[in-house]
Amino acid sequence: MKFLTSTDRYIAKLIALPLFSTLVIAAMLLVLEKMLRLFDFVAAEGGPVSVVWRMLANLIPEYLSLGIPVGLILGILLAFRKLSLSSELDVFRAVGQGYWRLLRVPFMYAIALMMVNLVLVGFVQPLSRYYYEELRFELRSGALGASIKVGEFNNLGKRMTMRIEESRDNGTKLSGMFVRAENAKGQVVSVTAKNGQFLATDDPDTIILRLSNGVLVHDAPNYEKPRILSFSSHDLPIDLPDIASFRSRGGKDLEYTIPELVRVGADPNRPITERNESRANFHFRMVEVVMMLLMPFLALALAIPPKRSTSALGVFLSIVMVVTYHKINEYGEDIGALGIVDPIIALWVPFCLFAALIMWMYYVVAHVPGGQPIGALEKAFSKFGGVFKGLLNFNRKRANVRD
Secondary structure, three states, rough: OOOOOOOHHHHHHHHHHHHHHHHHHHHHHHHHHHHHHHHHHHHOOEEEEEEEEHHHHHHHHHHHHHHHHHHHHHHHHHHHHHHHHOHHHHHHHHHOOOOOHOHHHHHHHHHHHHHHHHHHHHHHHHHHHHHHHHHHHHHHHHOOHOOOOOOOEEEEEOOOOEEEEEEEEEOOEEEEEEEEOOOOOOOOEEEEEEEEEEEEEOOEEEEEEEEEEEEEEOOOOOOOOOOEEEEEEEEEEOOOOOOOOOOOOOOHHOOOOOHHHHHHHHHOOOOOHHHHHHHHEEEEEEEHHHHHHHHHHHHHHHHHOOOOOOHHHHHHHHHHHHHHHHHHHHHHHHHOOOOOOOOHHHHHHHHHHHHHHHHHHHHHHHHHHHHHHHHHHHHHHHHHHHHHHHHHHHHHHHHHHHO
């Protein structure tokens, strides 16, 4: 006996396309929305465009973890909705394949994606979040002017001296510039400029000082007299000195892996606030992952519209319920981290209530003759749509009469 029958393979194909399409589209929308902000941030900090792609790459695990539950429920829901509207679902039930049997493949998808999501939120996402914050730090500290003392001569390495009269916006905007640099051959460059700005490069050990409206004096042992050049813009490469190293990973609970969260939450030597935050974040990740096992039941309950109806209300409700539950979990994590309510209660009680609602909806569809948990809403929306359409036609007729 084959483990996967032709029916299972058919359902698997129906689920795969909407599932992965939804996952890719959701991740792309989140990435595009963030990308615009990152371009603005990197431009403001004077960094290269390549940094944007590195920062986005470190955000992809987080966006995938958000998109996987939505992709899972929509994939299953749209597959069973197609089976229902084409009456194939009635045929399957007529030949003795109940809903529980038909959910075999959806549960395979759910378990596989749940394990993927567990790896993402438990181990990959904490590391990628840390590297993302490290890139932000490097961009900000790369604007070297924040570490240079105003009105004093600052030595940058052994062969460069700099003095600035004014520093604004955390060192990103400088004015009253004087720079003197000397190389191993005895060549000396002295520059005075009205304004200056530090720009990051792809090389982490080098930074560009972009000077504007100034004068450059270049002298060398073989020159009869110094060469003088006026410029409107001039880029001067600088070997970046050691400023400050980024903090170690774990400064925030989002950067802890699941085993680290357990260890911090159980450590009596840690402050109570840190322990509460770690416990709350641990339970938040767990309920978000375990919740995916409920998705096949919820998708099936919302996929089957009332007879002689093609309404897509179930699709809308599925997204609303998943997003609402996610927001409730975020609120539960917040109050658990503050110590107002124990994190177990704050996060697992809503999970139990959500699970009870979903199992009731599935029971009504699968075991109550003619049962339809969203039937009343379907009728209400249909009546509302009819009334709204009638009002539009009435207003259109009145406009025609006036004309």
